[in-house]
Every structure is written in C-alpha cells, then in structure tokens.
Amino acid sequence: MLALMPRIWRYALVLTGRRADADDLLQSTYERALQAITSWAPGSRLDAWMFRIARNHYLNDRRSSNYRDGRLAELKLVQPDHHDGPASIESRFAFEALRRQVGRLPEEQRSALLLCSLEGLSYAEVADILGVAPGTVASRIARARDSLRASLDSSPPGGEPNKPAKQARPS
C-alpha cells in the first residue's frame, strides 16, 4: 500500500491540478482506505481500489468546492541543469504544455486516460472505477486523445515557428 503512494499522488495531481491539493488528497485517500480496508476484496487489484477511493474523495470534495477544478496544472519553472541540452529543456516545456492541456480536459476524460494509458488498467477495470460501461471508457479516451492532439496542433510549444507558415496558394 505504501508502494502505491507515488502513483496515487500522481493521480491526485491529475485530478486536482495543484500540488498542495494533491498532497491533501493523497492523505485523505489513505485515511479513507485504512478505514475501509475490510471492504477491499483480497486478490483484487489494490491499486484500482485505491484509485477509486481517491476519485470518489475528489468528486465529493469538489462538490463541496474544496478544490477549484483541476483546470490548471501548475506551471513549474524549469531550471536548466548542466546535463541537459536545449532539446531536453524544450521537451520539458513541451511536457508541461501537455500536462496543462490534460488539466483542461473534463475530469472523466482525464481519469480514463490516466488510468488506462499510465497505470495500464484495462478498459473494464477503468470502467469499474469510473462506474460506467467499458464502451464509454473507450470513447472518453478517444475524445481525450483527440482534444490533446488538436490542442497541440494549434499551439506548438516553444514559440518559434518551425513550420513554413504561408497562406494558401490558388490551384
């Protein structure tokens, strides 16, 4: 259960969008899990069970508006360190940009994408956590990917145009 902490925290960050809120959510998730540990079916996935607790807790708290919606993943300033070439710094900016875009997705899409793509849960397992049908998970993930691709297309990070930006030509 302790070993899961970094992953629960990561999910908490994806949900809340703020580090301080992720810390709080991590803590309350564990509190809740320990209280309810008897309801965990031994042999089933502990991580999936914890993710569900984290999410339910988040949704409850959000209803009582403890969190602002996880709209804005905090922008962390990237300190160039000497091992990094410019490309690596750029890619970290790109990752920050991607995380910001993820933060703009509706919660159910964010959750579905994270649990499936990052945590490697099956659609059925994700569906169970989110309380929806597996087909719904598939379409949420597809929509999440579509929006991420669209947003990355429309705002290439870095600021420098690296494409020939020219207008249409006739014929």
Next chain:
Amino acid sequence: MTQTPPNEVLGRYLDGEATPAERSALEAEIARQPAMAVELAELRALDRSFKRAYGDVLEEPLDPAIEGRIAAALARARGEQEVAAQEPPPVPRYAWSARSVGLAVAASLVALMLAGLVGYRLAERHFEAELVSAQALTAQDRQLAAAALEEALDRTLSGTAVGWHNEASGSSGEVTPIRTFRNFDDRWCREYEARTMVREQIDVRRAIACREDSGIWRTRLVSESDI
C-alpha cells in the same frame, strides 16, 4: 464496429483492447493505407509524450511529512488487524521510473514495427526533433529552408529536389518530396526528405507533412536524422 469512430478503434488497438477480429482488420487497413499508419503513429507519439510527461511526476519527491504520517497510520492499522498480509512489499521509487522507462521503450519498439514506416521514429510532433536540427541554423537559414520546403511541397514533383543556399551563413540544404498520398480526412500529405548542411555537417531527415485547409503544410511526423 461499423459506426465506431476510426480514432476510437485505433485507440482500442493501441491500448490492447481491440478484439482479434478488429485487430486483423485494422492491421490489413494499415498495410493498405499509409494515412492510417500515420494516424496510428501519431497516437502512439502522443501516448509516449503523455507517459513521459507524467513519468516525471513519479520522480518528484513526496512531502516527507505526509509520507511519514501515512506510514505511521498504516503501521497502526497493521497492528490492529492483519489485513495487510497480501500487500506487495514497498518498492523503492526508482523502480517505478525504471518500469515506466521500460514501458516507453517497449511502446516505441512496437510502434516501429507496426507503423509500417520503417526508419521512422516517433518524434513528438512539434517537440524535440525539429529543434535539434534548427539549433545551428540562423533565422535567415530557417526562412530559406521554410521557403524551399513550401516550394517543394506545393509545386514540385516527387523525386525533384528544391535547394536553398544562404551565402551569409554558408549553410545550404535541399528538400525532396518522395511520395504523395491522401490522409484520413482527405488531406493531401507528402513524405519528404530534408537535407541541411551546416558547417560541413549534413543532417538528413524524413518527414510527412499534410496540407491543412488554410493551405499551410504542417509537418506531422519526423524521422530521426540518420547521418
């Protein structure tokens, strides 16, 4: 499956959720349609970026105070009841990151095999790859290169090179369209090879650009340089 949007099918395929029948149908289609391969490669690239973007998050140290409180609460709970017997042993944090690196490597290997575009590595679209080559170029070089690229994509037959040369910087390059095809959403796409020579160094890369409604060619997939 008939009315399922293509991206959803690709997504299911990517996530290992497609049925065997869907899988073979899709693989046949990918073999037939380069546009489909591009689409899949893009989805994989996105997925890889996503994994890497959040892989970093796992590396971040947790607040030790919180970690301590949780560990203490857990220890108390263990003392009270023996439920925890089935738990996995605590794993050091780096083990997770090693796992996610492994996943990323595996994912890109699979991508290489499946995308059907031998030699293509999934660059994160606008991300790293372009910047590496752009580093040594001056603003004027880039302008000339961009103009050559547009000329090549817009008005040049496949197999014919369009060159550029900047006397001020001494850099030069050429762009050669290789083939032309229709994309998913019926856009024209062209595969091209771009050579850049900066201070004796030759950089060659292959890429695919698709033409947007506005007429802009947007490069969607870039291979790693191979010289």
